[in-house]
Amino acid sequence: MKHSKIFELLPDYHEGSLTAEELRSVEEHLSSCPGCRQASESIAFGLSELRREDALEIPPHYFNNFLPRLHERIDEHRKRRLHFFLPSWMEPLVAPLSVFSVAISVAGLFFLLRTLPAGADGSLQGLVAQVSQDELVRLADQEINMSEPLLHQPIVETASNADLVSRHLGHQLIAGEGTAEDATVFSGAGIDVPEIELLSDDEVTSVIDHLNQTRTL
C-alpha cells in the first residue's frame, strides 16, 4: 500500500474505525516503514492530547434564549436594509419631508395650471382671466397693438368683453376668428359672422395665424 494511502488511514486507525482488511494493511505497512511509523506516532500523540481537552464552557440556557435574540437581530437587519438608502439621522425626517414634498407638488401643479400660457393646452380660456376689464377698455379705445397676441375667442366668450371688442374688430375679426363652433359664440356676442360657417377648420386656422402675425385687433 502507498504511503499516501496509509496517511489517509492513520487517523481512523487510531480511532479504531478501520475495517479488518484496512487494519491488517496498515499494520503490515507500519512494521516495515519507519517514516509512516513516525507519522503514526504523531497522529497518536495529537489525538491523545485532543482527548484531554476540556469541554468548552457555554453560558447556561444559551440555546433556550437563542431564538428570541435571533429574531431581534433579524428585525435589526431588516431596519438596517432600509437605512441602506437613508442615513439614520434622516429617519425621523422622512414623514414630514414626504408631506412637505406632496404639498409642494400640489401647489406647483396648481400654479402651473394657473399660469399656463393661453393656447398652450389647446384652450384659450385662461386668456380671459389675464386681461382685465379696464385693460380691454383701454385697448379697445386706443386701438393699440398688443405686445402679446390677444386672441379673440376668450374675449368674445365673455359677453361683457364681446361688446367692447366687437365695436373695433368688425369684419376684420370675422374673417379669421375661431372654428366653425366659434361662429355661434360670435353670433351670440352680436358679431356678424355670415361667412365663418363656410370656412374649413384649416382655413380658419390660417386666418387666425395671419391675425396673430399682424397682432392687430
Added chain:
Amino acid sequence: MEQLNDLELIQRFKRGEEKAFNILVSRYQEKVYWVVRRLLPDHDEADDVVQSVFIKAYTSLSSFKGDSSIFTWLYRIATNLALNEIRRKKLKRTFSIDDSVMQHADSDDLPLEQLEKKELTACIQKAIDTLPEKQKKVFILRYYEELPYEQIAKILKTSVGGLKANYFHAVRKIGAFLKNEA
C-alpha cells in the same frame, strides 16, 4: 409542525410561515454553534457568527433549491462565516496589541489542574489556528462534529480521498505543535 422534515419546513417558510423557520433554527442551532465555536473559541464571537448564519439562512432560504440538505447548507455557511471572522480578527490583530497578556491575567486564580487544562485548550486552539483553512474545516467537522467523510465531502464540495489526507495532515500538525509547546 415539528414532525415535518426539513424540506417540508422550508416549503412552509417560503409560504410565509415563520414558525417553520423557528423549528429549523431549534433543530440546528446546537450543531451550528459547536462548529463555529471550535473555529472561534470565544463564546461571544461564536454567538455573533451563529446568529449571522441564521440571518443569512432567513434571508436566503426562499432561494434555497434543495440541491443539498439544509444541514449541509448551514454547515457550509457556518464554516465560511467563521473563517471570515478569523481573517478579520487576524487583520485586526496585525494593527493592535496582543491581548494574550490579558487572557493569562484572568487565569491567575484557577487551581493547577484546571489551569493546565485551560492552557491545553488554548494550546490546541492555537494549533488549530495554524492550520490552513481547508484542513481547519475538515478537522473541525471530522474530529469535533464526528461527521462521516461523505457528509463533509458534500459540505466542502471535495473528494473523500482529499478529505482523509487533509484530516491526517491536520492531526499530525496539531500533534507536532503540541509537542513543541510542551
